[in-house]
Amino acid sequence: NAGVTQTPKFQVLKTGQSMTLQCAQDMNHEYMSWYRQDPGMGLRLIHYSVGAGITDQGEVPNGYNVSRSTTEDFPLRLLSAAPSQTSVYFCASSQQGLGYGYTFGSGTRLTVV
């Protein structure tokens, strides 16, 4: 099993550009989430989904958009990149149920110049 696959691993964007971070999981997990990790801030939730067609905002949703048309895929769109969005982004998925932790992708390191 591939688990959670994120692409790309590294990306440099210019301010104002848009892009999509891809996330796919092959475990038939219902729950998927996007986090950003900044030094000293831990992992902060951007958006999450509890199933295909259902998404909700997390702690830091501004400047990001998501959709969930299939169980497998949960792309994160940066609408107009800003230097404040320079971060490491993690996608994660989980089975339904309180006792299930998330399986994480390997992360995308994004730099906005």
Add this chain to the structure above:
Amino acid sequence: AQKITQTQPGMFVQEKEAVTLDCTYDTSDQSYGLFWYKQPSSGEMIFLIYQGSYDEQNATEGRYSLNFQKARKSANLVISASQLGDSAMYFCAMREGQGTPLVFGKGTRLSVIA
């Protein structure tokens, strides 16, 4: 208010010694789950241990144990017999009820000294 608080930004421990990483949480739900993850310098997130709010016994996984004190809302991670490979960031996280995502603390950086 923060749901997960990790008050130790960094800690040092001597190899082969035990170490406790603190975590307190805030929730009004009766049903919740607490998790610890390890993030080595390579960056991946590794699940370590889970404790459910209704579990009466403290969770254990090999050298990891979770000191769960429900009344104090604390879920400290204990690593016994520290190894150099334990040097990493450690994150405490919580999931409340059904359908909610994991919420993380800011993490503790553990350094194991030979």
